[in-house]
Structure formats: C-alpha cells, structure tokens
Amino acid sequence: MKKLLSIFLVFSALQTAIAQTLSPTIVKHRGIHYERLAQIDALLKQYEDKNWLAGAVVIIVKDNQVAYYKGSGYSNIAAKKPMQADAIFRIASQTKAITSLGIMQLFEQGKLNLDQNISDFIPEFKNPKLIKSFNPLDSGFTTAPAKREITIRDLLTHTSGIDYPDIGNDTMQAVYAKHTIPLGLGYINANLLSKMKTLGTLPLLHNPGERFTYGLNTDLLGCLIEIISGESLGMKDTYFNVPATKAARLTTVYTEDKDQKIIEWSPTFRNIDPKYPLIPKSYFSGGAGLSSTAFDYAVFLQMLLNKGSYNGKQILGRRTVELMLSPQLADNVFGDDNFCLGFALASKRSANLKMLNAGSFAWGGYFGTTYWADPKEKLVCLIMTQQTPNAHFDYTDKITNIIYGSLK
Numbered sequence: 545m546k547k548l549l550s551i552f553l554v555f556s557a558l559q560t561a562i563a564q565t566l567s568p569t570i571v572k573h574r575g576i577h578y579e580r581l582a583q584i585d586a587l588l589k590q591y592e593d594k595n596w597l598a599g600a601v602v603i604i605v606k607d608n609q610v611a612y613y614k615g616s617g618y619s620n621i622a623a624k625k626p627m628q629a630d631a632i633f634r635i636a637s638q639t640k641a642i643t644s645l646g647i648m649q650l651f652e653q654g655k656l657n658l659d660q661n662i663s664d665f666i667p668e669f670k671n672p673k674l675i676k677s678f679n680p681l682d683s684g685f686t687t688a689p690a691k692r693e694i695t696i697r698d699l700l701t702h703t704s705g706i707d708y709p710d711i712g713n714d715t716m717q718a719v720y721a722k723h724t725i726p727l728g729l730g731y732i733n734a735n736l737l738s739k740m741k742t743l744g745t746l747p748l749l750h751n752p753g754e755r756f757t758y759g760l761n762t763d764l765l766g767c768l769i770e771i772i773s774g775e776s777l778g779m780k781d782t783y784f785n786v787p788a789t790k791a792a793r794l795t796t797v798y799t800e801d802k803d804q805k806i807i808e809w810s811p812t813f814r815n816i817d818p819k820y821p822l823i824p825k826s827y828f829s830g831g832a833g834l835s836s837t838a839f840d841y842a843v844f845l846q847m848l849l850n851k852g853s854y855n856g857k858q859i860l861g862r863r864t865v866e867l868m869l870s871p872q873l874a875d876n877v878f879g880d881d882n883f884c885l886g887f888a889l890a891s892k893r894s895a896n897l898k899m900l901n902a903g904s905f906a907w908g909g910y911f912g913t914t915y916w917a918d919p920k921e922k923l924v925c926l927i928m929t930q931q932t933p934n935a936h937f938d939y940t941d942k943i944t945n946i947i948y949g950s951l952k
Contacts, residue, residue, distance in 0.1 A: 599627035636909035643830035644886030668744030675747035705748030728829030766830015
C-alpha cells in the first residue's frame with residue numbers, strides 16, 4: 545500500500561523549499577514604518593532591564609517576506625548567553641496546530657471523516673460515560689452514559705469533554721492522576737497508545753459537543769495519526785527529541801519568585817524537567833511535545849496563509865485549509881472569538897476590540913510562546929519566550945499593537 549503523506553513528509557518538503565522561498569534574511573518591507581517597529585527593541589529591553597523577562601525572539605513575515613527577525617536579551621542569564629534569532633524553544637501547545645494539520649491531511653485523503661467516532665480507531669472510547677459523582681478520599685467516581693460518542697471534530701475543537709491533567713478541572717485532575725494520565729509536557733516514560741486507551745475508559749467532564757474544554761484532545765489526535773499513518777512528526781528545526789548537535793541552541797526555561805522576578809526553572813518544578821527535549825523519548829505528545837524555532841513555525845503558518853501551498857507544492861488542499869480555518873463553535877462559546885479546526889479564530893466582534901483582523905488564527909504555548917497569522921494583512925508573527933508564569937505577559941499585546949501601528 546502506498547504510504548500516506550504524513551506530517552513528516554510535509555515538513556520535509558517545507559525544509560527543501562525554505563532556501564528557495566521564505567528566507568531568514570531580513571528584507572525591509574516598503575509597507576512598514578521601521579522607525580515605529582523599532583519600539584519592539586526598546587520595549588523588550590525595558591522588560592529585560594527590570595528583570596521581568598530573560599529574552600525573546602520576534603519574527604514578522606509580511607507578504608511572504610521576513611521583515612523583522614531578532615533575538616533580544618538572554619537565552620541563559622547566568623551564562624550571559626545572548627538570545628539568538630535561531631534559538632530553539634519548547635513550543636508546548638503550539639504542537640497542536642501541527643498535529644491538526646496531520647489530521648486534515650488524512651481527512652482529505654479519505655482515511656477518516658471529521659464526524660467519525662474515535663472508537664472506530666480506538667475501541668476503548670466506545671460508549672463514553674460522564675462523571676456523575678466523585679469521592680475525593682479515594683478519587684472514586686460514578687458515571688452516567690454520555691449522549692453520544694466523541695468525534696474527530698470534537699477533538700479538533702476541544703469540545704469532546706476530555707480535560708487536562710494538572711491544569712484542568714480539580715475533579716478531573718484527580719481522576720487522571722489516579723490512572724496516571726500524563727499532561728504531555730516533559731519526559732514521559734510510557735506508551736502513547738496505552739495511555740490513550742486508558743483515557744478512553746475514564747469519564748468525560750461533559751457531553752461531547754456541549755462546550756469548549758481545553759484538554760488532551762490533540763494528544764489523542766496525535767495517537768490517531770500514528771495509528772492511521774504509521775508515522776510520526778518531523779521538521780528542520782522542530783523535534784520531539786532535539787539532537788545533541790543542536791542542544792546549545794535550546795533556551796533556558798524561567799519562572800517567577802514571590803516578588804515576580806524571574807528565576808530559573810528547577811528540574812522538579814511542576815514535575816517538568818526542562819531538559820526533556822534532550823532526553824530520548826518515544827512518547828510523542830501531539831498536544832505539547834515539540835520544540836522549534838520562530839522561523840520554522842513561521843514557514844508552517846505561511847503555508848497556511850498560502851492556502852496550503854508552498855514553493856509550488858500543495859501541502860494541503862486549498863478547500864481543506866478553508867475548512868480548517870472556518871469557525872466551528874456557536875456564538876459566545878469561546879468568548880469574543882471562535883475556534884476553528886486547530887486554532888483560536890478572531891471574530892468580527894473581537895476585531896472591533898483589538899488589533900488582529902477578523903479571520904486571524906492564533907494560539908500559543910505553555911512556556912510563553914505565542915503566534916498569529918492575519919490573512920487580511922498577509923502577516924505572520926511569532927513572539928517566543930521561555931517563561932511561565934509571567935505577571936508581565938502584557939508585552940505580547942504591546943508588541944502586537946506596535947506591529948499593527950507600523951503598517952503603512
């Protein structure tokens with residue numbers, strides 16, 4: 545049987561094309577006021593000088609052209625190691641969009657349907673149950689039947705009723721902890737399919753399709769990709785296992801002390817060893833496991849802005865991309881915005897409240913990375929840091945305002 549066009553092959557194609565199309569070399573764009581854009585440099589330095597931020601990388605792509613691409617501050621404060629533009633970051637939940645793309649590839653090849661039940665591939669998800677009562681003394685619970693089964697669309701839109709360990713609903717956190725369901729971050733010495741099968745036997749927080757609950761949905765999608773395609777993810781500077789030859793480019797992770805000053809993330813903090821990208825693993829979390837660079841991820845987003853095309857190669861069908869970037873939720877389910885098949889989606893209402901135009905798609909990652917792509921402006925932007933929590937995360941909104949204020 546002919547092999548599927550997997551995510552690995554997609555990004556192999558993108559790698560080959562990088563030198564011929566999107567280049568990391570900055571070319572000044574005639575549609576940008578660079579004297580205004582320089583405020584980004586001053587803003588980041590201000591935050592770094594106040595010990596609110598170690599360092600950051602910002603990339604701006606306008607009309608398929610890298611218009612701004614810089615590192616600021618330090619990759620490692622103690623070593624006074626400057627932040628280079630090609631630094632490698634733990635992108636955490638930015639992994640989700642890449643996994644979602646893989647599912648959409650399988651969809652357009654007829655390997656699955658968006659409204660197909662997950663139990664067709666993993667039988668443990670057959671006849672799902674809702675949590676009815678919970679005993680905090682032993683994390684025991686009773687259940688009631690769910691109204692219907694979980695579909696692939698439910699997973700893509702985080703409406704399945706599956707929650708997150710460690711950061712989700714308190715009851716569900718306890719249930720997942722008792723059954724050793726991992727968050728997906730850090731080094732996990734386990735088998736992904738085995739853990740997803742266990743997840744399939746556990747109750748849901750609510751009925752599938754009922755509301756948005758951010759959870760392990762994309763980890764489950766990543767497992768489906770492995771089951772259906774027999775292959776896993778890949779990219780030029782994007783890895784589950786960062787090679788030793790690139791270890792020096794991996795940024796240091798920081799958090800805050802009680803005075804909201806930055807301190808280095810310890811190996812035991814929140815049970816996540818920050819060295820996990822360098823520890824060989826086979827548990828590939830489709831929801832949080834990748835590390836990448838700002839430029840690599842910009843290539844991915846540019847391909848979507850190009851309606852699935854890059855350097856003459858059709859990575860994803862034009863109509864498939866349109867569907868992927870279409871609103872999927874009812875009004876007010878996701879605040880002022882909506883959610884499509886893998887991204888938050890700016891609505892007309894939210895475009896009246898902030899700079900991003902309606903139709904912009906965006907998300908971020910647990911360790912302080914964020915991105916968006918704006919089809920109207922043909923704009924791709926990423927702000928990459930490695931710090932959580934961060935009481936001064938408002939710099940992302942300020943940088944966003946500077947970028948849009950710099951457009952002619």
